Amino acid sequence: MLHIYKNCFRAMTSQSVSGKTTLSSRLAKQIKVTKTKATTAKQELWDIEDLHSVAATTAPRYFSPVQTRKQRQVNTLPKSNLPAKKARQDEVSKTSKIKIGTATIIKCELVPPNETMLELKVEEAAAVKTEQDFPNANWLQHLENIRLMRCEKPAPVDTLGCHQCADQNANEKTQRFHKLVALMLSSQTKDETTFEAMKRLKAQTLTPASIQGMPAVELERLLHPVSFYKNKAKYLKQTSQILVDKYNEDIPDNIQELLKLPGVGPKMAHICMATAWNKITGIGVDTHVHRIANRLAWLKKSTKEPEQTRVQLESWLPRPLWSEVNHLLVGFGQTICTPVRPNCSECLNRHICPASASVLAKKK
Structure with a gap:
């Protein structure tokens, strides 16, 4: 019986008609099996795996279009009973x-x-x-x-870095702002100097609203001796205004909006996303x-x-x-x-x- 199947398959590959139709019809012809009728019950269909047992009986056999039993069982299942696809679990680094x-x-x-x-x-x-x-x-x-x-x-960044500058007793929104401010002050400034400046600012209640309402001269005094403290005071005032107007005193949660803030460059923005939002967007x-x-x-x-x-x-x-x-x-x-x-x-x-x-x- 196996040689019949092989001969049919060779003949099928030499013709241009559909593979399933050719093979199933030739099988039915050579082994004299009645072709499948539309009214045949699905449970009466035989599959290609059952060819070896056809000779053992003279009863008519109805073959499904040539496919494996597993394929037919899946293809004839109602959609509600189809095997559910495994949910893809993205390998995101957990915090x-x-x-x-x-x-x-x-x-x-x-x-x-x-x-x-x-x-x-x-x-x-x-x-x-x-x-x-x-x-x-x-x-x-x-x-x-x-x-x-x-x-x-140990290094200074371990205990004095921007991630250590936020007030741990403040709410999460305020802590995110503290980390952003520390990053804005850190440019070309030692961690020790930035940390001390942040202590002075936090003593005055450090929020976007408080920076917005603080006189520029007073803000500059609190920032000194941070490098370029006058420019950084100006950027802090402008950024605080934007956060009050657009973000309800929170900071943006994406790299594109962070980069639009005055005085915030790629380095600050990517580190801010990591320390403030626990998301890695870049190095x-x-x-x-x-x-x-x-x-x-x-x-x-x-x-x-x-x-x-x-x-x-x-x-x-x-x-x-x-x-x-x-x-x-x-x-x-x-x-x-x-x-x-x-x-x-x-x-x-x-x-x-x-x-x-x-x-x-x-x-x-």
Whole structure:
């Protein structure tokens, strides 16, 4: 019986008519099986798997159009009884806490581009890419070593960063505003200076309405000695006005609207989304991240501006790592990979860092 089926299949493939019609009709003809009638009950139909038992009986058999039994059972089920499709579970990083030095850092939700979830884990993403896709083949070892060094050596950003500047007793909306203000003050300013300025502002009740109603001279006095404190006072006044008028004294919950606020650039906006809304929309690249990425050759070509560095890093760094890379590299840059006279002798990456050889040679 098997050879009959094979012969029919060969004949079917040589003709241009429908495969199912040709094969079913030839089978019926060669083994003298009555063709399916419209009135035949579904439970009386036989499937192709039942061919081997046809010879055992002379009773008429009605064959369904050639398909497997499993296919026919599914195809003839009412829609209400069809097997439900498994709900797709997007692998979004759940909010969790991780310890770095003496600080507890929030690991945030990932917000993918174009609303398409990236389901690759770090290991899977690294496996998909070839070595040619990464600017430096040692990048993952670099990162692991930086994690180890950061755990052993606390940095100012751990206790004085913008995520630590919000009043923990305030409501969530006010805390989000505090984090935004701290970021606006942090540009080209040490964490210690920003933290002290935030303490003075919070002592005056820091809200968009209070900033809006505060005299510019008084605001400048509270911000000093923050770098460019007069410009930053002006930006704070303008931003506070917008938040009162458009956002009910809250801050925007998306990167596009944050970037429209006076004095808010890409670095601030991406870090604000992470710290205030627990959503990762991009990598916040400040002077430390910019410098270290160039020193470690994490870029396909060297960059002069932080924004250029951000674009290159996001083009290859696995997205699940975006939530931690800013905090890791900022603290690393504050303690070991400093702007001037970096402590390469203390660095676990000194043997695999492109910049360490020249630095160590100068110290000899």
